[in-house]
């Protein structure tokens with residue numbers, strides 16, 4: 001476990017749908033109508049109530065975030081965000097990925113949520129290089145903590161040991177451990 005200012009930063013390897021936090025973040029697509037990867041896992045675990053709410057929301061631009069309840073999952077909410085499709089790195093992908101993290105945290109704050117878990121947005125089907133994506137994720141979270149109060153814990157959830165170790169290396173450096 002790491003700490004940045006007053007906020008716990010935790011890294012785990014596992015399935016985000018199992019976590020009992022205020023909000024888990026979904027790596028969705030612009031339609032918000034479900035898909036594969038973590039998006040599919042969240043809709044399967046949460047049940048049809050999530051899709052019903054997503055249909056009413058009617059989509060989400062890349063880099064923005066929307067919120068629904070979490071259905072049958074132990075968390076309270078799902079924050080759906082859309083990361084960029086990686087197209088080589090010169091199409092503003094870094095800023096869009098940063099915005100996906102930052103805007104998810106802003107929405108969490110609006111709902112007075114204290115604990116939030118992120119998957120590695122864009123690093124599956126959307127092809128973002130995992131090391132660059134992890135640096136952007138940690139940077140956006142730290143910037144948010146610099147600017148805003150109220151957050152208690154951010155959990156970075158990896159679905160593989162390799163990705164977990166990437167986060168460990170980045171957080172060891174960023175928190176001087």
Ligand code: AR6
Nearest residue numbers: 015016027029035036037038039041122123124125126159
């Ligand atoms: N818990 C945590 N992480 C997971 C889980 C899980 N249950 N399942 C997969 N991952 P991806 P993207 C990791 O492809 O790249 C969908 O079809 C996975 O190993 O889920 O943002 C959407 O509808 C990877 O590191 O999301 C979009 O169309 C990370 O989650 C598109 O995929 C993200 O991989 C979004 O692509």
